[in-house]
Amino acid sequence: MxxxxxxxxxxxVLEGNAHLDELAKKTRDPFKILISTILSARTRDxxxxxxxxNLFKKYNTPTLIANADVEELEPxxxxxxxxxxxxxxxxxxxxxxxEDYEGKVPKDFDDLKGLPGVGNKVAxxxxxxxxxxxxxxxxxHVHRISNRLGFVKTKTPKKQKKP
Numbered sequence: 547m548x549x550x551x552x553x554x555x556x557x558x559v560l561e562g563n564a565h566l567d568e569l570a571k572k573t574r575d576p577f578k579i580l581i582s583t584i585l586s587a588r589t590r591d592x593x594x595x596x597x598x599x600n601l602f603k604k605y606n607t608p609t610l611i612a613n614a615d616v617e618e619l620e621p622x623x624x625x626x627x628x629x630x631x632x633x634x635x636x637x638x639x640x641x642x643x644x645e646d647y648e649g650k651v652p653k654d655f656d657d658l659k660g661l662p663g664v665g666n667k668v669a670x671x672x673x674x675x676x677x678x679x680x681x682x683x684x685x686x687h688v689h690r691i692s693n694r695l696g697f698v699k700t701k702t703p704k705k706q707k708k709p
Contacts, residue, residue: 581601
C-alpha cells in the first residue's frame with residue numbers, strides 16, 4: 547500500500563466515513579447499530595456495510611430476525627465472514643431482546659455484554675453510536691497503541707475498565 551493510500555484511509559476514518567459513523571448519521575436505531583456491530587467483528591467496514599444492508603433489506607426488526615431460519619440469514623451476511631456463527635448470534639440476541647427487554651436494546655453495559663456476540667468493544671460501540679453515551683470502544687489495535695503510548699499497562703483489551 548502506498549503512503550497516499552494510507553493517508554487517504556486515515557483521513558476517511560477521521561472524517562467519520564467508517565461504517566458505524568455512517569449508520570449512526572442515518573439512524574440512531576439501537577437495534578440496527580447493535581446487529582451491525584456484531585457483524586463487524588473481524589471484518590472490513592465495506593464488508594460489514596454490505597452484509598448489514600443485505601440483512602436489513604429483508605429482516606430489520608428483532609422479531610423478523612428471531613423468527614427467521616438461520617439458513618435464511620447466513621447468505622445475507624456471508625460477506626461479513628464467520629457468517630454461520632454470526633447468524634446464530636444475531637438470531638439469539640434478537641430472541642433475548644424480545645424476551646427480556648421488550649424488543650429494545652438495553653442502554654446498560656453489562657446487559658449488552660449478556661447478549662451473544664457482544665463483548666466490551668461491541669457494548670461500548672452501541673453505547674456511543676446508538677445512545678450517545680460516552681464510552682471508548684477498545685479493540686486490539688487501540689489497546690496496543692494505548693500501551694505503547696503509555697496510557698495503559700494491560701495485557702489485553704478485556705483488562706481495560708468498563709465505563
